[in-house]
Amino acid sequence: MPLQPIASRMAIIGHPIHPVLIHVPVGALLGLVATDMAYLWTGDFFWARASLWLAGVGALGGWLSGTVGLIDLLIVPRIRRLIAAWCHAILAIMLLSLASLNWLLRVGEPTAAIWPWGVYLSLLTSGLIALTGFFGGKLVYEYAVGVDIDEAQRKHSTAVE
Template identity: 40%
Template structure:
């Protein structure tokens, strides 16, 4: 019986995740913060909301044909990209500076999806700069719609990292 317990423990050790034992694995608190408030968490709301606004403006332009919605789509896509660069910079600093975030594959997956989103937002804005009204149908609308799907995926994934794994949060003072 005692030998079976020892053998059972040895088998259990074979399946231990070596990443759980890595130095700094438990260190997940944000280092890019102002007075304990993580900057990445504070800045991601803007590009997410503006991505949805760009899609909404494109849909309203398609429905109404009014130039003001194409203009609104140009501004929403541009500011989504610019604010996304800021959110991406803070997120990248967090990823590279905090060992407990850097070691997790899920954090790198979130990073890769977010980089794809930034590329798409930049393409969408650049496309509109050539002629904002002519750029909406069909490509602007399609890019905005795809950006909504990608921002939903990366936002869900980022929320999972924060709420399930407590990555990039502040433990308070």
């Protein structure tokens, strides 16, 4: 039996919104590790301020993207039946809770929370990004959530010719 794709209900012209929105917050939260380390290494306030902004963009952008993904999880019955979808959602909520805490610790005095808690939270958040992304990848590559298989096959056959 061929793979039956699972359409995203949170989509624009057939393109799922969640994968589009997630790139900026993921980049911000991964960059946060680098700016925290740069602050520890140099002591330059610029890096502490950059960390504050990256933490905020990562947390707020993540909640926006997560809300879109959660709506898909709740309104598409075939997605709700997937264990990988629930693992992805639960890990994302944990990740966003820690990212939000990390950001809130920095508001007011960006340098005060970098060592040790800011760094610990940044590293833990990065690990959770990898694990959450693994389950998100399973949803796309194993269950074809949000994938237009007919369009992909059409493009592949045109490219081969």
